[in-house]
Amino acid sequence: MAIVDFDMSGAQSFISENEMSQLRNETEDACVKLASKTGAGNDFLGWYDLPLRPDGDYCRLKAAAEKIRKDSEVLVVVGIGGSYLGARAVIEALTDPFANARALAGEGGTAVIFAGNSISPVYLSSVLDIVKDRDFSVNVISKSGTTTEPAVTFRFFKELLEKKYGRKGAAERIYATTDSSRGALKKMADAEGYETFVIPDDVGGRFSVLTPVGLLPVAVAGIDTDALLAGAREAFGEYNEAAFDVNACCRYAAARTALYRQGKSVELLVNYEPGLHFLTEWWKQLYGESEGKEGKGLFPAGCDFTTDLHSMGQYIQDGARIMFETAVEVRVPERDLVIGSDADNYDGLNYLAGRSMDYVNKQAAKGTAMAHIDGGVPNLKVSVERLDARSVGGLIYFFERACAVSGYMLGVNPFNQPGVEAYKKNMFKLLGKPM
Amino acid sequence: MAIVDFDMSGAQSFISENEMSQLRNETEDACVKLASKTGAGNDFLGWYDLPLRPDGDYCRLKAAAEKIRKDSEVLVVVGIGGSYLGARAVIEALTDPFANARALAGEGGTAVIFAGNSISPVYLSSVLDIVKDRDFSVNVISKSGTTTEPAVTFRFFKELLEKKYGRKGAAERIYATTDSSRGALKKMADAEGYETFVIPDDVGGRFSVLTPVGLLPVAVAGIDTDALLAGAREAFGEYNEAAFDVNACCRYAAARTALYRQGKSVELLVNYEPGLHFLTEWWKQLYGESEGKEGKGLFPAGCDFTTDLHSMGQYIQDGARIMFETAVEVRVPERDLVIGSDADNYDGLNYLAGRSMDYVNKQAAKGTAMAHIDGGVPNLKVSVERLDARSVGGLIYFFERACAVSGYMLGVNPFNQPGVEAYKKNMFKLLGKPM
Numbered sequence: 001m002a003i004v005d006f007d008m009s010g011a012q013s014f015i016s017e018n019e020m021s022q023l024r025n026e027t028e029d030a031c032v033k034l035a036s037k038t039g040a041g042n043d044f045l046g047w048y049d050l051p052l053r054p055d056g057d058y059c060r061l062k063a064a065a066e067k068i069r070k071d072s073e074v075l076v077v078v079g080i081g082g083s084y085l086g087a088r089a090v091i092e093a094l095t096d097p098f099a100n101a102r103a104l105a106g107e108g109g110t111a112v113i114f115a116g117n118s119i120s121p122v123y124l125s126s127v128l129d130i131v132k133d134r135d136f137s138v139n140v141i142s143k144s145g146t147t148t149e150p151a152v153t154f155r156f157f158k159e160l161l162e163k164k165y166g167r168k169g170a171a172e173r174i175y176a177t178t179d180s181s182r183g184a185l186k187k188m189a190d191a192e193g194y195e196t197f198v199i200p201d202d203v204g205g206r207f208s209v210l211t212p213v214g215l216l217p218v219a220v221a222g223i224d225t226d227a228l229l230a231g232a233r234e235a236f237g238e239y240n241e242a243a244f245d246v247n248a249c250c251r252y253a254a255a256r257t258a259l260y261r262q263g264k265s266v267e268l269l270v271n272y273e274p275g276l277h278f279l280t281e282w283w284k285q286l287y288g289e290s291e292g293k294e295g296k297g298l299f300p301a302g303c304d305f306t307t308d309l310h311s312m313g314q315y316i317q318d319g320a321r322i323m324f325e326t327a328v329e330v331r332v333p334e335r336d337l338v339i340g341s342d343a344d345n346y347d348g349l350n351y352l353a354g355r356s357m358d359y360v361n362k363q364a365a366k367g368t369a370m371a372h373i374d375g376g377v378p379n380l381k382v383s384v385e386r387l388d389a390r391s392v393g394g395l396i397y398f399f400e401r402a403c404a405v406s407g408y409m410l411g412v413n414p415f416n417q418p419g420v421e422a423y424k425k426n427m428f429k430l431l432g433k434p435m
Numbered sequence: 436m437a438i439v440d441f442d443m444s445g446a447q448s449f450i451s452e453n454e455m456s457q458l459r460n461e462t463e464d465a466c467v468k469l470a471s472k473t474g475a476g477n478d479f480l481g482w483y484d485l486p487l488r489p490d491g492d493y494c495r496l497k498a499a500a501e502k503i504r505k506d507s508e509v510l511v512v513v514g515i516g517g518s519y520l521g522a523r524a525v526i527e528a529l530t531d532p533f534a535n536a537r538a539l540a541g542e543g544g545t546a547v548i549f550a551g552n553s554i555s556p557v558y559l560s561s562v563l564d565i566v567k568d569r570d571f572s573v574n575v576i577s578k579s580g581t582t583t584e585p586a587v588t589f590r591f592f593k594e595l596l597e598k599k600y601g602r603k604g605a606a607e608r609i610y611a612t613t614d615s616s617r618g619a620l621k622k623m624a625d626a627e628g629y630e631t632f633v634i635p636d637d638v639g640g641r642f643s644v645l646t647p648v649g650l651l652p653v654a655v656a657g658i659d660t661d662a663l664l665a666g667a668r669e670a671f672g673e674y675n676e677a678a679f680d681v682n683a684c685c686r687y688a689a690a691r692t693a694l695y696r697q698g699k700s701v702e703l704l705v706n707y708e709p710g711l712h713f714l715t716e717w718w719k720q721l722y723g724e725s726e727g728k729e730g731k732g733l734f735p736a737g738c739d740f741t742t743d744l745h746s747m748g749q750y751i752q753d754g755a756r757i758m759f760e761t762a763v764e765v766r767v768p769e770r771d772l773v774i775g776s777d778a779d780n781y782d783g784l785n786y787l788a789g790r791s792m793d794y795v796n797k798q799a800a801k802g803t804a805m806a807h808i809d810g811g812v813p814n815l816k817v818s819v820e821r822l823d824a825r826s827v828g829g830l831i832y833f834f835e836r837a838c839a840v841s842g843y844m845l846g847v848n849p850f851n852q853p854g855v856e857a858y859k860k861n862m863f864k865l866l867g868k869p870m
Contacts, residue, residue: 080741080745096561101540101565102565104537118739121768122708122768125771127532130537149741152795155782159775265700292749292753295754296755297750301734306515307553310515310516311724312727313724313854313855315854318853319723319734323734333557337556337559337560346619346620347586347620355866361553361554364554368858417749419749422806422809425802427798429802431798434786
């Protein structure tokens, strides 16, 4: 069984076989461009075979995670964008939703709290409050060390750590994930003696979750990073070997391209497990930042079902016909519950007695896909067997690779992000930043 | 000063004065239709003057909240859609992001945890685990009592409460917010002796946050519900009195209608305070469910800035030109921090030393609006003075009222949601539900 399955039967009334086979050559060309490193942005292809590249610092990273788990009730991860979303996506998919609360209550584990991902003094004050009477460490993640949000935030935590543990003690609790040789953070880390991990030069932020950027926080959360990387490696093998007709990655890229060319404006990534919420946020960055340029690209949006069927459901069913849906399905849940019988049966649910909740959830997913297809919303489906580290690794690589292929088919450089600078330029001007 | 200000200067290059004045009559007609209760869906206008209507049970509701705060470490709120999003939006806007974690750690307060808003057994198992060794109460919120997600979920909590406290003890910890006389939950509550609160017949789910649906959980979270209601009342007065040219509510409705008619497909509600994330989710239901019908309506999406400038920012700046932005601004933050000077200045941030973080956040907001306008994204702005209960009450009423006006201008019934039934019908068939 493949690590990630792709099913487009829910789009067959929208995309003809003919349309798909016409896209075969184009898709394969994009794959070749990618594999041969001859396309636009080819200096940022480090993510492509990353799961196969040995990282000399990996054992040191695991040791650092172990140390943090021993000496810290909280790890504050300071980063934004690609230095934030990947780790959060993996952690929320694979840990208990109350893992942080339990760690903060002293029930074990290290809470992983994200900061430096906004400029809100309200939020930052709360994080400073929650760590000030607890043992904590900081993982600051920034290629340059000068990105405003994490840099401003790190100043506060550095000061607090130095007040609490002294300058040397603080240095032993700060881990910098940054450039191998250049940049402000690297310079500071060397001067202060922080342990550092490297963001490879050829891996862009939104593709960096399987580098130390994602791996250190993920390991601190107690997740099996070996399995995560193994899943990505497995996916790499599959997409290199499988022919177009059975290549999940190529078919997803081709199908979404077909729907975009038919005039769809929005791709909605949906799930039926609340833990996948941040995987969707990570996916939004991956696709939005890779494809949203030159006036082109699908607008990436997300829904958590069945929750959002009771909010966005009406629009999806009956509103403007501008979107298609890609569902992420987990075939076997990590935990399940059996619905009991009730003598009074006021709620009329005894017809479900003896059924597992997951069974009900799966029928909701089937019924939703049918209803949305009827309503004119093409449905694609991406499935994994379980929500475990291996599958999440596979999903990450699946989406990354499909994104690159899809971006080349759109005719853009999927690896740059020129538009992100625009607001910063204005902000720096308003703030009077020295040139 | 108005409780909610509306500024459309960021759209002036997209909407002419002429366009706005052409919409004046149409907007005023929609307002009259609403006030005179002569439009479609006029049996669901209870929300309209709700802030003015005395609720005989309000003191009892506050007493129930006080009791829960005394005898429970956790309140589990079981509800979905409108029986979930409003309370969560208000609570997250007005409480510390770690309030639940602190309550669970025994540092005071009652954690408010939402369940029954999905069919995930993984999530539900975790909530059951977190409450089983703690004192807890349940607020089950459902008009009918038969909506699958909350009904299935409530069975588990009822069983756990009865095991823990006995049937009578459990009954004293269950609060049912439901229909005044009909429905499965009302019947069960009467039979078991649960304290009940009423969802008014003429208030639909997405407009129910200022009824007991929202007020009980909000009060348990320690929020000043008097101020919340007073803010809504204040907004009601403003929108009744102010003429079109200075009526924030009418102008927002007219501006978004103008942009929709120009061909925009997506409205992006953005904020610069992480605490507003769920207000956006609430807004997405309000607008998506009210307007997304008959193949029409703006697709409602949300971003938390500056966080998402590092993920969705590229698309917004340079991708397909299908959206406009509505920013929610908080003029004065509840807490602020001053950026310190650093002797080494590795990060080059000393030019900000002595500045408050909020000042930087505000320049980011200004710079972003300028950049997005330059990029072809019209910018609307909704502002409140502070993020306090009064302002949030005002914002809620502002968005509700503008939504109704806007829906009438779109030519739909803003108060029904026929499309929500489609997936349920399929699901019930698949589950073999008796007819």
